[in-house]
Amino acid sequence: AQKITQTQPGMFVQEKEAVTLDCTYDTSDQSYGLFWYKQPSSGEMIFLIYQGSYDEQNATEGRYSLNFQKARKSANLVISASQLGDSAMYFCAYLVREGTYKYIFGTGTRLKVLA
Amino acid sequence: DSGVTQTPKHLITATGQRVTLRCSPRSGDLSVYWYQQSLDQGLQFLIQYYNGEERAKGNILERFSAQQFPDLHSELNLSSLELGDSALYFCASSPNLGTSGTREQFFGPGTRLTVL
Numbered sequence: 492a493q494k495i496t497q498t499q500p501g502m503f504v505q506e507k508e509a510v511t512l513d514c515t516y517d518t519s520d521q522s523y524g525l526f527w528y529k530q531p532s533s534g535e536m537i538f539l540i541y542q543g544s545y546d547e548q549n550a551t552e553g554r555y556s557l558n559f560q561k562a563r564k565s566a567n568l569v570i571s572a573s574q575l576g577d578s579a580m581y582f583c584a585y586l587v588r589e590g591t592y593k594y595i596f597g598t599g600t601r602l603k604v605l606a
Numbered sequence: 607d608s609g610v611t612q613t614p615k616h617l618i619t620a621t622g623q624r625v626t627l628r629c630s631p632r633s634g635d636l637s638v639y640w641y642q643q644s645l646d647q648g649l650q651f652l653i654q655y656y657n658g659e660e661r662a663k664g665n666i667l668e669r670f671s672a673q674q675f676p677d678l679h680s681e682l683n684l685s686s687l688e689l690g691d692s693a694l695y696f697c698a699s700s701p702n703l704g705t706s707g708t709r710e711q712f713f714g715p716g717t718r719l720t721v722l
Contacts, residue, residue: 535715
């Protein structure tokens with residue numbers, strides 16, 4: 492069965508430091524997409540970054556980058572220069588095709604940025 | 607603003623009642639997804655529609671049903687409500703199947719349902 496795992500239920504990071512949020516996935520598909528979403532305390536889900544399984548280079552979007560290691564089936568999110576506003580829940584998700592396109596979400600990591 | 611709208615934003619009701627949550631996808635998106643997020647939990651996929659047809663079912667209870675209308679808006683119906691149904695219900699839309707691009711899902715702001 493398709494599965495995605497976020498092993499860190501909670502993390503702390505000092506403001507201005509970098510932090511890595513882990514995500515591993517289990518799929519036999521060759522073609523898939525990986526996503527990270529941020530959910531602040533206000534509740535909305537905010538798309539952060541995307542990595543396609545065939546993309547050669549790691550995706551980057553501003554302070555967010557994705558450390559994609561295909562052989563290890565990991566897609567860790569790196570946030571550089573953490574800001575207080577980065578405190579939120581972070582979800583890793585991936586998109587596979589099981590008859591139809593299907594999104595599978597991890598259980599999330601709660602990040603707290605300390606001043 | 608993701609372009610996905612959900613109404614109502616908050617809903618308080620009693621056990622045994624029936625409610626309807628409404629979602630309008632982004633302009634041009636044919637796929638609509640419904641998710642349930644209970645307190646401090648991840649997202650549980652409920653159901654997906656594509657251009658009016660049901661495409662995938664997740665952990666959706668028999669008391670719950672959904673549909674997507676010709677104008678592509680979708681409704682999630684929850685009946686015989688129980689205390690445990692209290693949650694944040696998200697609707698998301700994504701670009702058409704088979705198109706290129708990142709195909710990320712765009713989430714609505716959610717409907718917070720409280721069952722008393």
